[in-house]
Amino acid sequence: MIESSRVCRCVICHDYGDRGDYDDADRGVVDNVSAYGWSVTGVPADEQGPGWAYTIGRWHSRGEPELAMFGLDLRVMQSCLNILGQRDGLADGQAHDDVVNGYPLRLRAVEPDWFRAFFGQGMWFYRHPPIPFLEVVWPDRDGAFPWDTGSLTQPHLWLAPADHPRGVWTQDV
Known part of the structure; x- marks a missing residue:
C-alpha cells in the first residue's frame, strides 16, 4: 500500500532541468x-x-489517487476516467454505479510493483513515485468481476505481480 502523505515531486512542482527536452506528448x-x-x-x-x-x-x-482502466475501447475508458476524475474521496473498495449505464465499476488499489509496466508517462511526470493508483474494474456482461471468475480481460493489479496469473498482462513484468 502507498503512504498517503502527499508530497508532490512532479515536473510542474519541481524543475528537473529538462523542460526544454519535453516532446509534444x-x-x-x-x-x-x-x-x-x-x-x-x-x-x-x-x-x-x-x-x-x-x-x-x-x-x-487534488491530492487524489490516479486512476487506471484496462481492456475496453480507449474512448470508453477515457470517458469513464474523466467522469471519475472529477470526484473526490476515491478509495480502494468503492463501488461506482453511475459511470457506465447499467454496469457497476469497482476501485482497487494498485500494487506499486506494476507502475513501471503500465504507467510510464505517469512515472515521468511524478519522477519520485510511488503515488497512489486505483484500478477501475468493470464486470462482464453477467455482472461478474474478475475476482469472481478469474477472467484476465483486465489485469488484477491489486495483486503483487508474483501472485498474478500468467497472461497478456504479465509479459512486461
Whole structure:
C-alpha cells in the first residue's frame, strides 16, 4: 500500500532541468494538468494485447489517487476516467454505479510493483513515485468481476505481480 502523505515531486512542482527536452506528448500532459487538473493517457490495443488508459495529475492537483482502466475501447475508458476524475474521496473498495449505464465499476488499489509496466508517462511526470493508483474494474456482461471468475480481460493489479496469473498482462513484468 502507498503512504498517503502527499508530497508532490512532479515536473510542474519541481524543475528537473529538462523542460526544454519535453516532446509534444509531455507538453500535452503538462498543459492538460495545468488547465484541467489531470490528463488521460491512452495506450491503444496492438498485436501484443489490449489497451489501457490512466490519469496523470490528480495527485498533483487534488491530492487524489490516479486512476487506471484496462481492456475496453480507449474512448470508453477515457470517458469513464474523466467522469471519475472529477470526484473526490476515491478509495480502494468503492463501488461506482453511475459511470457506465447499467454496469457497476469497482476501485482497487494498485500494487506499486506494476507502475513501471503500465504507467510510464505517469512515472515521468511524478519522477519520485510511488503515488497512489486505483484500478477501475468493470464486470462482464453477467455482472461478474474478475475476482469472481478469474477472467484476465483486465489485469488484477491489486495483486503483487508474483501472485498474478500468467497472461497478456504479465509479459512486461
